[in-house]
Amino acid sequence: MTNFFNFFTVTCDAPRPWGVYFQDSASPQMEALVELHDNIMFYLVIILFGVAWILISIIRNYVYSKSPISNKYLNHGTLIELIWTITPALILILIAFPSFKLLYLMDEVTDPSLTVFVEGHQWYWSYQYPDFLNNDDEELEFDSYLVPDSDLEDGGLRLLEVDNRVILPELTHVRFIISSGDVIHSYACPALGIKCDAYPGRLNQVSVLVNREGTFFGQCSEICGILHSSMPICIQAVSIKDFLLWLREQMEG
Numbered sequence: 001m002t003n004f005f006n007f008f009t010v011t012c013d014a015p016r017p018w019g020v021y022f023q024d025s026a027s028p029q030m031e032a033l034v035e036l037h038d039n040i041m042f043y044l045v046i047i048l049f050g051v052a053w054i055l056i057s058i059i060r061n062y063v064y065s066k067s068p069i070s071n072k073y074l075n076h077g078t079l080i081e082l083i084w085t086i087t088p089a090l091i092l093i094l095i096a097f098p099s100f101k102l103l104y105l106m107d108e109v110t111d112p113s114l115t116v117f118v119e120g121h122q123w124y125w126s127y128q129y130p131d132f133l134n135n136d137d138e139e140l141e142f143d144s145y146l147v148p149d150s151d152l153e154d155g156g157l158r159l160l161e162v163d164n165r166v167i168l169p170e171l172t173h174v175r176f177i178i179s180s181g182d183v184i185h186s187y188a189c190p191a192l193g194i195k196c197d198a199y200p201g202r203l204n205q206v207s208v209l210v211n212r213e214g215t216f217f218g219q220c221s222e223i224c225g226i227l228h229s230s231m232p233i234c235i236q237a238v239s240i241k242d243f244l245l246w247l248r249e250q251m252e253g
Contacts, residue, residue, distance in 0.1 A: 026191045026192055026237070027192045027210055027211060029193040030190075031193075036098055036099065109205055114168070115129075115130055115174075116128070117129075118179070120178075120181065121181045124145045124146070124231065125233065126181075127142055140250055143164065146232055165236045169237070170211065170213050172240070174207065179203050180199055181200065182200060185231070186198060186221035188219065188221040192235065194206050210235075215237075216234075218234075218235070
């Protein structure tokens with residue numbers, strides 16, 4: 001029955017024209033980000049309507065025609081000023097606690113099963129899999145360039161498709177170590193909930209656990225030059241069996 005419903009499931013793993021919401025999450029951290037966003041927006045909408053109702057009520061009930069001399073007796077309302085000062089502070093604190101908790105959980109990288117080294121260049125990405133060596137003791141590495149419009153196949157996404165995709169196994173804790181070879185870049189993939197700046201001479205890290213198969217697109221999110229928009233990111237999550245087959249093919253090739 002589950003397979004029957006999954007047959008009709010359509011996921012959004014790439015940007016859509018006029019999209020106003022997140023791409024479908026494919027990792028626990030992105031699910032947590034979406035949940036945090038939805039919860040905050042729910043309470044903010046309630047607050048917005050409450051404040052709007054109060055303002056409209058004041059405008060309707062305290063106009064000069066209904067209360068011509070009411071302002072003559074008005075003084076500083078210490079109580080109401082305390083209320084509208086303390087209440088927003090409490091709301092911000094309630095928002096901050098789950099935000100900080102999620103932030104620290106996302107920064108935590110413990111015992112990854114796979115490491116991928118990413119280096120940004122003007123204007124392409126380089127990838128290395130340091131956990132795997134071929135017969136010559138060389139690491140698996142490749143460059144990933146944007147596929148130009150003239151070479152796109154049918155169904156390919158303009159400015160998002162690359163010649164070499166990053167292949168990852170699903171349900172596996174993966175650590176990305178990110179750096180840059182020239183200027184500042186930023187490695188971002190919305191569906192996986194990752195965004196990490198790439199600085200020259202510095203190593204940053206971010207972890208992800210892809211919980212389903214699929215192809216997920218991102219882009220460099222730091223303006224890095226004239227071809228900044230030509231640095232797409234394409235991550236393809238496959239089963240562990242398919243990942244091992246791909247790995248064997250790459251190591252033998």
